[in-house]
Amino acid sequence: MIGQNLDDSNKNFNPNKLPLDGLKLTLIANDGVRRQLPALDVHWLTRDKTFHSYICMLSSYGRTKSGAALDEWQHIAASCLQDFEFLLQLKHHEFWSYMVYDESAMASVVTFLQRANPYYRKDMDSNAAEGNDVALINAKALYAQLLNRTIRVVMRLLTSKESPTEWITQQQHSSLLYDNYLISVPLLCDLVIAVGDADEQNLKTLQNIFDAVLRIQPDYKKDLEEGLAFYENAFLSMQIQVENEGCEGAGGGVLLYPDAETPYDDVVLFALDCAYTLRLLIQLCPALLAACEQLKIVQSIANFYDLTVPMLYRNIFLNNAHASSLRWLNEARQQFLNVVRRITSAQLKSGHGQQLVELLQECLSAQTFVVDYQRQYPVQQDIDLLLELCPDIKNYKVDFVVTGYQKALSTCTNGILADELVANILNSDDEEDDDGEDSLASALTASATVENGIARDIDLEVSAVLDVLPDLGMGFIRRVLNRYENSEQAIAAILDDNLPPDLLHMDRQEVYIPADPQDKLQSQTGVRHYNVHDGDKYDVLTHDNPQCIIKQGKGLPGAPRNAEQLLDDKRDINQLKQRYQQYALVEETSNECGAEYDDEYDDSYEALNDGQAPPQSLLRTKLQQASAAAASSAYEAQDAFEDDQDDDDNASDDGDQNVATNVTKRMDFCENPELIRERYQQRQMAKYGQRAHVDVVGGPKGTGQTQQTMRNRNQKETHKSSRANHNRKAGAAFKRSKGMMS
Numbered sequence: 001m002i003g004q005n006l007d008d009s010n011k012n013f014n015p016n017k018l019p020l021d022g023l024k025l026t027l028i029a030n031d032g033v034r035r036q037l038p039a040l041d042v043h044w045l046t047r048d049k050t051f052h053s054y055i056c057m058l059s060s061y062g063r064t065k066s067g068a069a070l071d072e073w074q075h076i077a078a079s080c081l082q083d084f085e086f087l088l089q090l091k092h093h094e095f096w097s098y099m100v101y102d103e104s105a106m107a108s109v110v111t112f113l114q115r116a117n118p119y120y121r122k123d124m125d126s127n128a129a130e131g132n133d134v135a136l137i138n139a140k141a142l143y144a145q146l147l148n149r150t151i152r153v154v155m156r157l158l159t160s161k162e163s164p165t166e167w168i169t170q171q172q173h174s175s176l177l178y179d180n181y182l183i184s185v186p187l188l189c190d191l192v193i194a195v196g197d198a199d200e201q202n203l204k205t206l207q208n209i210f211d212a213v214l215r216i217q218p219d220y221k222k223d224l225e226e227g228l229a230f231y232e233n234a235f236l237s238m239q240i241q242v243e244n245e246g247c248e249g250a251g252g253g254v255l256l257y258p259d260a261e262t263p264y265d266d267v268v269l270f271a272l273d274c275a276y277t278l279r280l281l282i283q284l285c286p287a288l289l290a291a292c293e294q295l296k297i298v299q300s301i302a303n304f305y306d307l308t309v310p311m312l313y314r315n316i317f318l319n320n321a322h323a324s325s326l327r328w329l330n331e332a333r334q335q336f337l338n339v340v341r342r343i344t345s346a347q348l349k350s351g352h353g354q355q356l357v358e359l360l361q362e363c364l365s366a367q368t369f370v371v372d373y374q375r376q377y378p379v380q381q382d383i384d385l386l387l388e389l390c391p392d393i394k395n396y397k398v399d400f401v402v403t404g405y406q407k408a409l410s411t412c413t414n415g416i417l418a419d420e421l422v423a424n425i426l427n428s429d430d431e432e433d434d435d436g437e438d439s440l441a442s443a444l445t446a447s448a449t450v451e452n453g454i455a456r457d458i459d460l461e462v463s464a465v466l467d468v469l470p471d472l473g474m475g476f477i478r479r480v481l482n483r484y485e486n487s488e489q490a491i492a493a494i495l496d497d498n499l500p501p502d503l504l505h506m507d508r509q510e511v512y513i514p515a516d517p518q519d520k521l522q523s524q525t526g527v528r529h530y531n532v533h534d535g536d537k538y539d540v541l542t543h544d545n546p547q548c549i550i551k552q553g554k555g556l557p558g559a560p561r562n563a564e565q566l567l568d569d570k571r572d573i574n575q576l577k578q579r580y581q582q583y584a585l586v587e588e589t590s591n592e593c594g595a596e597y598d599d600e601y602d603d604s605y606e607a608l609n610d611g612q613a614p615p616q617s618l619l620r621t622k623l624q625q626a627s628a629a630a631a632s633s634a635y636e637a638q639d640a641f642e643d644d645q646d647d648d649d650n651a652s653d654d655g656d657q658n659v660a661t662n663v664t665k666r667m668d669f670c671e672n673p674e675l676i677r678e679r680y681q682q683r684q685m686a687k688y689g690q691r692a693h694v695d696v697v698g699g700p701k702g703t704g705q706t707q708q709t710m711r712n713r714n715q716k717e718t719h720k721s722s723r724a725n726h727n728r729k730a731g732a733a734f735k736r737s738k739g740m741m742s
Contacts, residue, residue, distance in 0.1 A: 119196025
């Protein structure tokens with residue numbers, strides 16, 4: 001304030017060595033009046049102008065400004081440098097008063113860190129090779145001074161004691177930093193990207209800053225853990241931008257800046273920034289590893305790596321095969337792999353074997369991530385070390401994880417993300433443009449015809465699209481199919497008007513003209529033919545073994561030369577002989593040695609079918625007619641067996657009667673069913689007596705019935721549904737099968 005100065009006696013203004021919150025300074029006005037003010041007060045803001053806001057030295061997408069834009073940057077950067085030096089030269093209480101009460105002072109520091117050159121993009125500048133550009137050299141030197149002063153301002157904020165008389169209590173220091181947002185998680189992230197770990201001294205500086213922040217205010221650890229949850233939303237946002245091709249403002253939309261090489265440069269740079277920031281945060285603050293496990297950062301990285309990164313590669317490559325964003329995306333991949341490696345290494349060192357195995361197992365579904373991770377960090381080595389530290393882990397889970405990672409790498413015959421193809425194209429800048437277009441066309445053809453090792457039928461997919469959208473041209477449909485994995489995705493993109501920018505305004509009636517095979521043949525052999533079959537599988541000039549018969553002279557190879565040779569051809573007759581000789585291979589055996597059917601008969605089956613005839617063999621009847629004597633002996637043996645079953649007392653009499661009956665029966669084509677039932681009834685009576693006969697008929701009507709007859713009738717009425725009335729069809733079928741037609 002004008003007209004007020006510090007008391008000359010306050011040259012040693014803090015003789016009692018009071019902290020900043022308890023220190024008061026004496027002011028003397030022009031009229032000699034003395035008054036005391038707190039050391040931390042808005043009164044000490046004597047600067048008339050505000051602090052400058054920094055602008056980025058780089059233009060869009062990593063290119064250093066030049067010309068008038070670079071001159072403008074140098075002017076603003078020089079003003080910011082003066083502002084930072086002004087803050088560093090202030091006294092202890094004045095510095096804190098400016099940082100707390102002057103918002104533009106802290107805003108100047110924050111804007112510089114937000115717009116600082118990322119340390120990993122130093123070599124991206126195409127003008128970096130121009131070492132003789134004096135303006136560029138001076139600009140880089142000025143930027144280095146700005147970064148140095150900014151770090152000094154941050155370090156002064158974290159310094160609680162500058163001298164015995166200029167110090168601040170830990171409680172007030174923590175409150176000033178945390179409550180006034182002088183140090184925040186976004187500021188720490190920006191500081192990490194601006195300084196980086198390319199130099200060992202820079203890494204030590206960052207480590208000191210993080211240690212001081214966590215020591216002064218432990219709540220920053222909680223804020224950092226909550227900040228890690230941002231990455232899940234970041235991955236989802238990038239995936240949505242890549243998938244929404246053609247939408248304004250999305251990854252595949254119209255170019256927002258003329259300096260962009262592809263519509264996806266913003267997405268790639270954002271992914272690169274996220275990857276470097278996450279890796280450095282974990283490296284500088286190992287306490288965040290536990291939060292990474294809880295938030296499943298590794299699983300999020302694996303899904304992003306498997307779903308979004310390949311799509312980014314394909315879209316960028318098809319837009320511009322020489323785009324710098326392909327190289328940036330490779331760097332992002334590497335950094336994400338390093339993040340996963342740090343987390344798995346921490347789990348391995350801490351002995352969390354079960355968590356490590358489960359983590360690797362959950363990532364198996366992301367095949368692209370698994371292949372790249374297995375290439376750089378073989379899982380087998382970690383598992384071997386893990387089994388030494390934790391021998392109690394279940395072996396079947398460990399074997400499953402190791403086998404899964406090894407199999408994924410072995411089945412990947414080429415780079416999933418086309419690393420080699422991109423490298424070859426980026427290194428072929430000196431070749432002719434035609435050759436580059438041919439290589440790009442062949443690459444697109446390969447990517448369109450082969451998907452995961454399975455050949456695609458482009459013609460079939462074109463037909464599928466034409467069935468739904470018959471107004472489109474085949475040329476346009478083929479171009480769309482080259483950008484998508486199948487016809488369903490292509491149809492959905494066309495109907496939603498969500499095509500890539502290069503296809504959005506193309507002629508949809510484009511006609512497809514297939515390549516002329518003669519051109520390819522001429523480039524291979526140097527000879528041009530004029531035949532519709534040139535170059536196909538029947539061409540004898542280009543194939544050593546064509547799929548056709550080569551005719552030389554009269555007739556065909558193997559054909560008869562004349563009519564006499566044609567008539568003497570007996571090959572058809574020999575084939576017929578061989579055919580009929582196969583019928584002579586039937587085995588013939590005699591009846592005595594091994595007949596197919598046995599004459600022995602077991603009438604025990606009759607007991608299973610009451611009222612039905614016993615089984616009868618047609619073969620035995622045939623043999624009976626041929627030889628009556630042999631049949632009689634067989635019948636006697638059978639009757640003897642039946643007599644043993646019925647009753648031992650009447651064996652001789654029943655045997656004689658059965659012999660005569662069986663002889664007569666087998667002489668007839670079909671035996672009388674009455675005789676069969678009578679014979680069966682005799683056996684039943686001989687075996688069971690009166691129990692075998694159930695009288696339900698009784699005496700004549702009107703003479704009265706016995707009590708036993710009535711009881712039998714009731715029993716039959718009660719149980720008739722269990723067999724008789726419901727098995728007529730089965731009984732009739734059984735009779736017909738035995739030759740008893742009625």
